[in-house]
Amino acid sequence: xxxxxxxxxxxxxxxxxxxxxxxxxxxxxxxxxxxxxxxxxxxxxxxxxxxxxxxxxxxxxxxxxxxxxxxxxxxxxxxxxxxxxxxxxxxxxxxxxxxxxxxxxxxxxxxxxxxxxxxxxxxxxxxxxxxxxxxxxxxxxxxxxxxxxxxxxxxxxxxxxxxxxxxxxxxxxxxxxxxxxxxxxxxxxxxxxxxxxxxxxxxxxxxxxxxxxxxxxxxxxxxxxxxxxxxxxxxxxxxxxxxxxxxxxxxxxxxxxxxxxxxxxxxxxxxxxxxxxxxxxxxxxxxxxxxxxxxxxxxxxxxxxxxxxxxxxxxxxxxxxxxxxxxxxxxxxxxxxxxxxxxxxxxxxxxxxxxxxxxxxxxxxxxxxxxxx
Amino acid sequence: xxxxxxxxxxxxxxxxxxxxxxxxxxxxxxxxxxxxxxxxxxxxxxxxxxxxxxxxxxxxxxxxxxxxxxxx
Numbered sequence: 001x002x003x004x005x006x007x008x009x010x011x012x013x014x015x016x017x018x019x020x021x022x023x024x025x026x027x028x029x030x031x032x033x034x035x036x037x038x039x040x041x042x043x044x045x046x047x048x049x050x051x052x053x054x055x056x057x058x059x060x061x062x063x064x065x066x067x068x069x070x071x072x073x074x075x076x077x078x079x080x081x082x083x084x085x086x087x088x089x090x091x092x093x094x095x096x097x098x099x100x101x102x103x104x105x106x107x108x109x110x111x112x113x114x115x116x117x118x119x120x121x122x123x124x125x126x127x128x129x130x131x132x133x134x135x136x137x138x139x140x141x142x143x144x145x146x147x148x149x150x151x152x153x154x155x156x157x158x159x160x161x162x163x164x165x166x167x168x169x170x171x172x173x174x175x176x177x178x179x180x181x182x183x184x185x186x187x188x189x190x191x192x193x194x195x196x197x198x199x200x201x202x203x204x205x206x207x208x209x210x211x212x213x214x215x216x217x218x219x220x221x222x223x224x225x226x227x228x229x230x231x232x233x234x235x236x237x238x239x240x241x242x243x244x245x246x247x248x249x250x251x252x253x254x255x256x257x258x259x260x261x262x263x264x265x266x267x268x269x270x271x272x273x274x275x276x277x278x279x280x281x282x283x284x285x286x287x288x289x290x291x292x293x294x295x296x297x298x299x300x301x302x303x304x305x306x307x308x309x310x311x312x313x314x315x316x317x318x319x320x321x322x323x324x325x326x327x328x329x330x331x332x333x334x335x336x337x338x339x340x341x342x343x344x345x346x347x348x349x350x351x352x353x354x355x356x357x358x359x360x361x362x363x364x365x366x367x368x369x370x371x372x373x
Numbered sequence: 374x375x376x377x378x379x380x381x382x383x384x385x386x387x388x389x390x391x392x393x394x395x396x397x398x399x400x401x402x403x404x405x406x407x408x409x410x411x412x413x414x415x416x417x418x419x420x421x422x423x424x425x426x427x428x429x430x431x432x433x434x435x436x437x438x439x440x441x442x443x444x445x
Contacts, residue, residue: 010418083410090383145389153381156408219411224384232388232419304383313383320383 011239017218018240022247024207025118028066030255030263031199035270035280036122039066039211040115041307042106043281045325046332046341047195048172051179051188054329055336059193063176065201069208070215070308071169074315077216086162088319091151094365095303095320099327100334101358102299102307107332107341108292108351109133110282112307113222113300116293117241121248122272123258124279126289133290135226137297142230144302144366151302151369154320162317165325176201194281211308212315221309223300281344288347288355295355298362378406379416380435387412388419395423395440402445405438413438 008015028038037043043060050061078084106112109130111119116134119127141149179187180201190196198204214220218240225237252272257263263270276284283289300306303324305313310328313321335341339349377394379387387407394403405416413436417427424443429436 081410085408087381090381145385148389150382150386154383155381219414221384227385231385232392232422234418234422236418304385318383 008239011236014218014220014236014240015243017214017220018243019247021211021214021220022117022121022244022249023251024211025114025244026121026248026251026257027255028199028204028207029257029270031203032197033199034194034197035263036119036124036272037111037115037194037281038118039207040111040118041067041070041311042103042112042328042332043110043115043194045103045307045328046107046335047190049329049332050190050195050336051175053186053188054333057336057341058188058195059190060195060336061188061190062195062198063172063179063187063189064198065173065176065204066208066211067311068169068173068176069205069210070212070311071166071315072173073209073212074216074312075166075212076209077213078316081217083216084162084317086157086159086317086319087154088157088161088323090154090320091369092320092323094151094369095324096327096330097361098299098303098365099310099324100331101361102296102303103328103331104335104340104354104358105292105295105297105299106307107335108347108355109289109296110342110344112296113293114306114308117222117244118248119279119282121245122252122280123274124272124282125274125276126279126282126284126286129286129289130293133293134223134297136290137294137299138223138226138301139230140294140363141298141301141366142227144370145227145231148370149302149366150371151304151320152371154318157319159317161319164319165314165322173205212312215308215312216316219309222306223297224305224309227301283342283344283346285342285346288342288351291355292342292351295358295362298366299358302362302365374402374404376404376406379412380406380408382412383409384411384415388415391416391419391440395420395425400442400445402442403440405440406435407438408435416440
């Protein structure tokens, strides 16, 4: 018994943080967000991209306040714990394209690694195929890391550089508030589809800030978890990730999301079920769920962090993480403008070529950007 | 004593470098120089898992992490 306690003690906070995030992620659906999509960094960045008119997919346009909360929560936490350090200059242009291709990959699967965990805890077994692809992509990335892959050193920079991304988030928050209270012509908001399903603004922003705090303190990262097991045999982050899935699963059962009529959002009954069919905002093309997440996993590992962790880092003053996020936005626009993204009906017209282009880019970066010594 | 300067490298590159340094110099004391709190935590965790003694000193904006192999 004592040895079990000794094993869990150093992991106490990362496990508690993971559980808390899992509970909130599940509940956000009951508070209004789309099914199995309490939070999804890729989907929500894509929705913001649409709200700004950078793509025209009318069903996925909304300024998601959770995203704003992640970055600003991390900023406040980093300032409070004296960890805010403005920095940048580690291959920003490479990071931009890694972000773009990571987004393209996640939108083939229909979810970033964060939503993958929520889908697992909501009974969507397509997430198992996605997880297999994600772990495969991460393994390829770890192969490159062991060979000496690196995007190079970042340097200290002017505080203004580290404040650009937080200022963009504040700007988005202003848009979100005006959109909700007055209606803003320049901002688009979906009238149907996932973009029209959202929790109240105040709930979303408060949960986002809390998640920003949790992830900044625990260093949780949804791809780092698997990478650290392969690279240094450390299960520290993985224990937090497992806690997220447990938190989601237990919450979904307790609040009745698996029961008929248990989860009614905007008059629509969403019933979670175990299986591959009839899953909310998902498709069951297994090959492309696998390959999409392989691309995403590899791109995230080469960039050093999952999309949520990149938002945390950008809040901590990391301008390179900010460039990665701008890449995510560009990738979301490409995905919908060039018909690369999947829909519940299956993959897009041009998905195949985009995924192979992305894999070719990531493999080239992985093989060539190698530091000796 | 071997110094490994990992300033400016973001996660997980510092850990990869320290792991390599430990493998190549199993009986040496290592001094890791970093400015990042995350690197401080990750490197300490890695070294402790290998039985090293970890001592951290603040030096201006940086941390100097002294890693002493077991039995030294």
